[in-house]
Amino acid sequence: RINNHSSYADVSTIPNLPQPSTMPEPVAGWGGLSRMHLIGTGLMFLAIFMGLTPALLSLDEIIITEHDAMPEKTAYNTIVFCVAAIPAAISQLYKERTMIRLKQPIDRNxxxxxxxxxxxxxxxxxxxxxxxxxxxxxxxxxxxxxxxxxxxxxxxxxxxxxxxxxxxxxxxxxxxxxxxxxYAWELVIMHVISILLVGVACDKLAAATKIMYRGVSMGIMVAVIFMFIYQIRDKWCEYGPIVSFFHLTSTAVLIVGADVYHRV
Known part of the structure; x- marks a missing residue:
């Protein structure tokens, strides 16, 4: 027989039961961002600055490479490549802002x-x-x-x-x-397919944010390692230990900053 007057223990008193996580308090004047968001963003900006330091010094005729045959050209290409991310970021922010303001179902595809x-x-x-x-x-x-x-x-x-x-x-x-x-068209097709695969993977892993962000961090590390190996093998542009220190350190700071930002 079922006793309708049975008393049940409060779930909050049961040991080893995970408690719901609380969102950190937003920092006033920063659009709802928390302290962890700001720390992570600061670390990522620091990583970008460290990565650009060799290029900025080269433009000021402070050459810190060993025997780079084209330091000024390399510096300009590095800076323009970094600046090109600004309109892409603005476009992404505008898209997210539009989706939030509309507040209606949108076919993402x-x-x-x-x-x-x-x-x-x-x-x-x-x-x-x-x-x-x-x-x-x-x-x-x-x-x-x-x-x-x-x-x-x-x-x-x-x-x-x-x-x-x-x-x-x-x-x-x-x-x-x-x-x-x-192999121009083959490279273009491979590039497009890679972008599509990344988009599909992000959509599939959107619910598992920790796995997705760990995958992004792993992708950054793999890319840097392969480019570093390419740089070592290419004796025409051997940048030397100082530049390698800046690049590898900026990569580590970037990964830490992204991890701190996405812990919230």
Whole structure:
């Protein structure tokens, strides 16, 4: 017989039962971010600054590499690559802000498809303008190469290079750097497939945030290790122990900052 007046123990008094975690208090004036968010963000900014330090010193003619044949060119490319992440971050923030403000169900697949189409169109328009940037820091007067005045010619050359039918003379002398069109379309397709696979993996692991963020940290470490091995093998640009120290230390600080940020 069931006793309807049975008393049950309070679950909070049961030992070894995990208690619900409490969200940390947000810091006033920081848009709801907690102290852990701010510490993690600060560490990631510190990591970025440490990674850019060799490039910034090279631009100030303080060469800390061993025998890099093109320190200024390497510095400009590094800085531009880092700055290119700013519009991508703004786009991501705007997308998240829009999804929060609408407060209605959104088909993420359709949204990502529309964004991908706009990104493709933007790249098609802007890429021919930026071909001259391949020669950044290559010598005096390199700034006159940008913006390019031969947009249509650049576009057609890029299309022919993608198909692998660009003539060898244009590849050798048409642009500030030699154009290497071998396996161009294969590399583009592999790049697109890789992005799609990362997106699918993030969607599948969205609920398991700890696993996803650990995977991101592992991906950063693997990428840095492979690039470091490539750098060691390439004697043409052997940067030396000082630059390697900055790069490896910035990687460690970046991973720690990301881990602190996502602990909340």
């Amino acid at each position: 359709k949204l990502n498809l529309v964004l991908s189409i706009f990104q493709l169109l933007f790249a098609v328009v802007v890429s021919p303008l930026a071909y001259g940037l391949q020669g950044m820091g290559a010598g005096s007067g390199w700034t006159a190469q940008y913006p390019s005045t031969q947009i249509s010619q650049n576009f057609s050359d890029g299309f022919y290079c993608f198909l692998g039918i660009l003539d060898t003379d244009t590849q050798a002398t048409g642009y500030p750097e030699d154009a290497r069109c071998e």
